[in-house]
Amino acid sequence: MTEALARAVVLDGNALARTLREKLRAEAAEIHPAPGLRVLLVGENPASLSYVTSKTKAAIEAGIRAETLRLPADMSPERLLAEVARANGDLEVDGILIQLPLPAGHSSATVLDSVDPLKDVDGFHPENVGRLHQGRPRFVPCTPAGILELLQTHAIPTSGRRAVVLGRSDIVGKPIAALLTARDATVTICHSKTRDLAAVCREADILIAAIGRPGFVTREFVKPGAAVIDVGINRLDSLNLDAAPEGLRRSQRIRAALEQKGKILVGDVDFDDVAAVAGWLTPVPGGIGPLTVAKLLENTLMAARLRRI
Numbered sequence: 284m285t286e287a288l289a290r291a292v293v294l295d296g297n298a299l300a301r302t303l304r305e306k307l308r309a310e311a312a313e314i315h316p317a318p319g320l321r322v323l324l325v326g327e328n329p330a331s332l333s334y335v336t337s338k339t340k341a342a343i344e345a346g347i348r349a350e351t352l353r354l355p356a357d358m359s360p361e362r363l364l365a366e367v368a369r370a371n372g373d374l375e376v377d378g379i380l381i382q383l384p385l386p387a388g389h390s391s392a393t394v395l396d397s398v399d400p401l402k403d404v405d406g407f408h409p410e411n412v413g414r415l416h417q418g419r420p421r422f423v424p425c426t427p428a429g430i431l432e433l434l435q436t437h438a439i440p441t442s443g444r445r446a447v448v449l450g451r452s453d454i455v456g457k458p459i460a461a462l463l464t465a466r467d468a469t470v471t472i473c474h475s476k477t478r479d480l481a482a483v484c485r486e487a488d489i490l491i492a493a494i495g496r497p498g499f500v501t502r503e504f505v506k507p508g509a510a511v512i513d514v515g516i517n518r519l520d521s522l523n524l525d526a527a528p529e530g531l532r533r534s535q536r537i538r539a540a541l542e543q544k545g546k547i548l549v550g551d552v553d554f555d556d557v558a559a560v561a562g563w564l565t566p567v568p569g570g571i572g573p574l575t576v577a578k579l580l581e582n583t584l585m586a587a588r589l590r591r592i
Contacts, residue, residue: 291511291557291564294433300573303432304345307580311346318587319348320378320404321370325363326356326386330518335382341576347583348375356386363389364397371399377590378404378583383454401589404582407453416461422582427459429574430491430512431466439489439510439563442467447487449473449480449500449551455493455514463489480504492551498531500552508562514571515551530556 311318320342324335335351342349352366363385370379379402385391395403400410406422414421423431434441446468450456460470473483484490484504492500493514505511522532522541530553531537540547550567558564565571 290559291561292437293558294437294510294512294563294565294570296429296433296565296570296573299433299436300577303574303577304341304580307577307584308345310584314584314587314591316375317346317348318377318583319375320350320380320583321373321376322349322351322380322382323354323363323366323370324351324382325354325358325389328384331382331384338380338576338579342580342583345580347580360389360393363394367394367397371397371402376402377587378402380405380579381407402586404579404586406458406582412453412458415458418465422585423462423578424454424458425575425578425582426455426493426514426571427462428578428581429571430459430514431462432574432578433512433565433571434489434510437563441489444468444488445486446470446489446491447473447484448491448493449484450491450493450495450514452493455491459491459493494551496551497549498528498551498553501528501530501556502553502560505557505560507560509560510563511552511557511561511565512571513550513552513554513565513567515549516567516572517549517551518546519549520546528553 322335322339324331339349339351370376379398381394383391385394395407396409398408400408403411403422406424411422415423441463446463448456448460448470451472451474456472460472463470471483473480477483481504485506487506487509489510490505491512491514495515497517497519531549534555536555537547548568554566
């Protein structure tokens with residue numbers, strides 16, 4: 284490991300996720316009948332299939348009954364809504380997950396709105412979003428929940444701290460901003476129209492990158508000693524100009540991985556560069572991704588308990 288890579292504390296999401304899954308397995312064993320999760324996967328998107336497979340495997344290992352309903356990409360919006368209604372009414376289903384993105388022709392908002400809010404383990408239904416922003420959360424979206432778990436586990440303070448969220452998605456950016464605000468952080472959400480973006484990010488004690496641009500965040504964006512949370516998952520199969528910025532193209536580590544495997548996962552943060560200045564830094568893979576899955580399982584157990592009250 285180089286001196287640069289040794290400077291930041293690497294936040295190991297894999298290890299924390301294993302601890303959480305062990306705890307959830309013990310809790311699931313006490314719920315009868317066992318909690319049930321149904322995943323609706325529309326189409327053959329390879330990335331979506333990979334995500335669903337890992338989520339289903341983790342659920343089964345945690346003692347949760349998990350099934351994936353694979354639906355054709357050319358199915359009608361009406362049929363998909365009918366499948367959601369069927370899952371809503373199924374007494375053996377405690378949690379429903381709609382794997383995004385949906386194929387063209389389907390309205391994600393319409394489909395997510397149709398999920399029973401008491402089975403909405405992704406936390407995307409308007410009722411659950413509203414509860415979150417009112418400070419009365421039921422199901423917290425899984426990635427933001429994983430980010431908070433990591434910060435709390437490593438005693439990274441939020442109260443009175445400046446937090447900058449790079450990205451304003453409904454899945455990550457907006458909910459993590461609400462959660463950090465509720466924990467007394469001063470939060471700024473940045474996006475494609477933000478002026479002096481790097482300068483704004485450098486003010487952050489906690490910087491969360493969730494924009495889907497490989498290696499976009501470099502040391503110029505980072506305040507020395509800041510906690511940098513990388514939510515991005517980008518698949519690279521080359522280091523051409525369109526796929527990767529200059530920093531990634533200079534990385535011998537990434538070049539070696541591409542030569543050996545022909546592909547690599549990288550985050551929105553240039554890990555090698557930012558590790559020289561950050562205080563804490565999440566890797567990709569092995570950072571927030573495993574915690575997102577663990578929080579999905581936690582939400583499924585919560586849904587099962589709510590339905591058995």
